[in-house]
Amino acid sequence: MTDLEALYRDLHSHPELAFAEHRTAGIVVERLSALGLDVTQGIGGTGVVGVLENGEGPTVLLRADMDALPVLEDTGLEWASTQTATDHTGAVVPVMHACGHDIHITCLVGAVEALVAARDEWTGTLVALFQPAEEHGGGAQVMIEDGLYEKVPVPDVVLGQHVTPLPAGMLGAHSGAAMAAVDTMEVTLHGRGGHGSRPETTIDPVVMAAATVMRLQTIVSRDIAPQETSVVTVGSMHAGSANNIIAAEAKLGISVRSFSEEVRARVLGSVERIVSAEAAASGATVPPTIEFGERYPVTVNDPAATERATAAFAAEFGEERLFDPGAISGSEDVGNLATAATAVKGSTVPLVYWMLGGGDPATVAAALAAGTMEAHIPSNHSPHFAPLAQPTIDTGVRALVVAAREWLA
Numbered sequence: 001m002t003d004l005e006a007l008y009r010d011l012h013s014h015p016e017l018a019f020a021e022h023r024t025a026g027i028v029v030e031r032l033s034a035l036g037l038d039v040t041q042g043i044g045g046t047g048v049v050g051v052l053e054n055g056e057g058p059t060v061l062l063r064a065d066m067d068a069l070p071v072l073e074d075t076g077l078e079w080a081s082t083q084t085a086t087d088h089t090g091a092v093v094p095v096m097h098a099c100g101h102d103i104h105i106t107c108l109v110g111a112v113e114a115l116v117a118a119r120d121e122w123t124g125t126l127v128a129l130f131q132p133a134e135e136h137g138g139g140a141q142v143m144i145e146d147g148l149y150e151k152v153p154v155p156d157v158v159l160g161q162h163v164t165p166l167p168a169g170m171l172g173a174h175s176g177a178a179m180a181a182v183d184t185m186e187v188t189l190h191g192r193g194g195h196g197s198r199p200e201t202t203i204d205p206v207v208m209a210a211a212t213v214m215r216l217q218t219i220v221s222r223d224i225a226p227q228e229t230s231v232v233t234v235g236s237m238h239a240g241s242a243n244n245i246i247a248a249e250a251k252l253g254i255s256v257r258s259f260s261e262e263v264r265a266r267v268l269g270s271v272e273r274i275v276s277a278e279a280a281a282s283g284a285t286v287p288p289t290i291e292f293g294e295r296y297p298v299t300v301n302d303p304a305a306t307e308r309a310t311a312a313f314a315a316e317f318g319e320e321r322l323f324d325p326g327a328i329s330g331s332e333d334v335g336n337l338a339t340a341a342t343a344v345k346g347s348t349v350p351l352v353y354w355m356l357g358g359g360d361p362a363t364v365a366a367a368l369a370a371g372t373m374e375a376h377i378p379s380n381h382s383p384h385f386a387p388l389a390q391p392t393i394d395t396g397v398r399a400l401v402v403a404a405r406e407w408l409a
Contacts, residue, residue: 001117002031004110004397005389009079011102015068015095017085018133021046024066024105028130031109035116037128040151044143046132049152052116057124057409061155061341062400063334064101064108065134071096075386088136099380100163100358100387105130107161107356107396114401115408124408125153129337138294140333144340157305158338158351159403161396163358164325165377165385167365168392170357171313171399172323175306178353179299180231180257181264182331183292187212187275190286193248205250206239208282212252212275213237219270230267231257231329257329259298296333302350309352312406316398325355330380352403356396358387 007027016024025046032039037050046066070093073081083095112128129152133139166172189212191205213234224230232254239250254271258264272290279288313322338351359377367376378384 001113002109004106004393007109008102008106008389008393011105012077012097013079013081015081015083015097015102016066017070017087017095018067018136018139019045020085021066021132025130025132028066028105028109032112032128035112037112037116043148043151044132044139044146047139047143047146047148048130049148050112050128051152052112052119052126054119054125055123057122058156058407059125059127059153060404060407061127061129061158061337062108062111062404063129063131063158063160063337064104065131065139066101066105067133067135067139068095068101069098069135069381070094071098071381071383073098074383077386096383098382098385099135100385101134103163103356103358103387103392103396104161106393107400110393110397111400111404114397115404122405122408126404126408127152127155134333136294138296138333138336140336144336149340149344154341154344155349157407158334158341158349159309159400160334160353161356161399162332162353163356163387163392163396165359165364165379165387166323166325166355166357167359167361168357168388168390169361169395170321170323171317171354171395172325173301173306173310173352173354174325174327175301175303177259177298177327178301179328179330179332180229180259181298182294182296183256183264183268184294185254185256185271186291186293187252187254188289188291189250189252189275189279190284190288191246191248191250191282192285194246196244196246199246202246203283203285204246206247208278208284209237209239209250209252211282212278215274215278216254216271219267219274223266223270224263228263229259229327229329230263231255232267232271257331259327294333296331297335297339299332299335299351299353301352302348305350305352308406309354309403312402313399316402317395328355354399356392356399358392360388
């Protein structure tokens with residue numbers, strides 16, 4: 001059996017960016033092969049799937065994502081990452097498992113080991129899927145388009161989990177729309193460059209970008225009803241190279257989150273309207289360019305399957321360790337795996353995706369009591385995000401095993 005804490009520390013120390021998870025995939029292949037699974041690697045680039053056929057019964061897919069983020073780690077851990085890598089733009093960036101995917105990998109490896117050890121107690125087919133590029137590149141869809149369900153059995157249910165800053169040892173699944181849809185886009189505003197001393201000869205894209213950013217903030221407050229939910233974030237703005245040069249263009253990186261297709265369409269329409277209108281108001285002679293990146297649908301937990309999994313968790317862990325996280329404005333592409341399986345089978349393949357607590361219980365409790373969670377508890381994607389190894393890993397392993405065995409005969 002793998003020393004799971006040692007595996008977690010090793011993965012954390014050696015994070016890899018989207019579609020570059022070569023070392024990580026190699027470790028997964030080695031462990032799945034040693035357990036006797038039929039392993040297919042290289043699906044969607046670096047994706048790995050292990051299959052264990054164990055007699056008649058349902059096919060259960062357990063999923064973990066493998067990629068890390070371009071974040072400079074500041075956790076103070078002995079096994080903190082010092083890695084750098086070249087990102088998709090060609091820039092050299094620091095790399096950190098700032099979203100906990102190292103925990104996800106570790107828990108799935110441990111769950112596969114536990115299910116293999118107990119194979120005399122269940123029948124069916126286990127599919128362990130280790131996905132690349134959840135953070136950037138839509139790895140689930142890339143695996144699907146690379147013939148995922150032609151290479152491995154089509155599941156009857158898709159199960160997975162995501163570590164959070166909530167107390168370690170806790171589990172929570174929200175029925176229905178559980179995580180938001182996301183649409184990312186890069187907007188290029190085209191101006192006319194020139195000397196900083198002669199702005200009248202230019203069309204300043206920096207001013208155009210500043211006006212656009214401020215106007216975009218009115219979408220949620222003025223275009224969306226109070227009882228509806230959306231988020232519009234301008235996460236990056238790049239323009240210019242010197243303080244005495246007016247640049248020729250400015251780029252905005254925008255992220256939109258929503259929980260319904262109606263709101264999603266309305267917000268995206270508002271973004272395009274505002275971007276075009278602000279360019280026109282600035283006198284731009286070339287219309288703005290909008291290029292879409294990741295576009296994930298709403299993550300929807302099947303109500304009946306979620307109730308079934310939650311009941312199994314309650315029996316295993318006790319009601320006191322369960323919580324309903326509500327609808328989360330973060331986004332995931334795990335739902336694509338269930339949607340594609342549904343299309344192949346012609347009948348609904350349910351998804352159950354739950355939250356796994358990884359925060360120090362005492363610290364979280366104190367922050368909750370003081371109302372300082374946002375200020376004092378690092379969230380996913382923070383350079384300070386450092387889930388407790390235990391009891392997080394043990395809980396995550398047991399949760400995956402319990403959920404899988406709820407469907408396996």
